[in-house]
Amino acid sequence: MKKIENPFLTNTYQGSEYFCNRVDETKRIISNIKSGNSTTLMAIRRIGKTGLIKHVFNEMPSNWKGIYIDILETENLNQFLNVFSTAILNAIPEKSTFGQSLWKFFKSLRPVIKFDALTGEPQAMFDLEKDDVANNITYVLQFLGKQDFKIVIAIDEFQQILNYPEKNIESWLRTRIQQLKNVVFVFSGSQQHLMEQIFTLPSRPFFRSSLILKLGKINKEDYIKFIENQFKKYNKEISLNHANDIIEWCNAHTYYVQLLCNRTFEVTEKKLKEETWKKQAFLLLKEQEDVFFSIRSMLTKPQWQLLKAIAHEGIVFMPTSNLFLSKYGLGTSATVIRSLKSLKSYQLIYEEFDENGKKYYSVYDLFFQRWVEGK
């Protein structure tokens, strides 16, 4: 395989060589699948949920079939069916033994199957009445359910089903899924509060239907070693101290670590100097500045003040305490509560619990936090 020019990936998964750690999480998911349990990945944004799913597919036994779908862009069940069918046809080539029966089955459902002119990848499109869509999804699941090997279906951005116009979609899907023996699911989504509602509220159909795996940050020591190693593989050098500083600056948040390492690696000839990574960090913030200004223009003044205050603090346990309100001139606690809600819904801040179960708030975008700190 051709060696990738930059070993710090910032969007796709390209194999274990470019993937750091997640050993325990990978084992857990594979063991869940083995025992027939579905998994729900819970985590804040950009921590590596999608990457982990792809890694599990890469590491699981080769006789298991993995089908990955991202349903973010789907708006209804018909589109879900299209994305799902396309993913299945892509995951299972027509030439294989299973592929032959699968493709025959699919063709009997009469989709329009197109092949991408460049990649040759198949794309399945159905244009059906409401009931037929639901029936077809059921048929597809039943067909997969009849196979004598494990099939893992990963549905990414799962919270999107909440936007479908069809009624009772959660309970409908839950019922279909529950009947399958050899098919196991991995659910993941970037809107954590919606994912939590779907899977942890007793009133909801998916409650206790899967094992929840909370994905945290990658262990720092492992990340440092990974970074050092990636440099080494390309005859470049980074000291453990600098690797550590980069991780600290990025709060060990996967996407940011990857991006800063990617840029830093690019401009390092041989041995990384401290000013090199600092300059790249500065440039990244500079690139984002227009985005920050447009966020400012989108928010009300109290919302903007609160966002900046949280960014300044890094983490805030008591956003309505008098101390916090007066330190940043935020007005009344009622105003702050309102602003918190809006900022959360815009995904500018998130709510998390520390190891003692104490709730805190942080800004989502690490670059924004660092930018505010520098002001």
Ligand SMILES: Nc1ncnc2c1ncn2[C@@H]1O[C@H](COP(=O)(O)OP(=O)(O)OP(=O)(O)O)[C@@H](O)[C@H]1O
């Ligand atoms: N263990 C890892 N080692 C190295 N890079 C990783 C790892 N996990 C994820 N990444 C990289 O970090 C970036 C963010 O990861 P990913 O897209 O998987 O996050 P996510 O949690 O799915 O984000 P979102 O919430 O936005 O969907 C990607 O560029 C991915 O390649």
Ligand SMILES: [Mg+2]
């Ligand atoms: Mg993702």
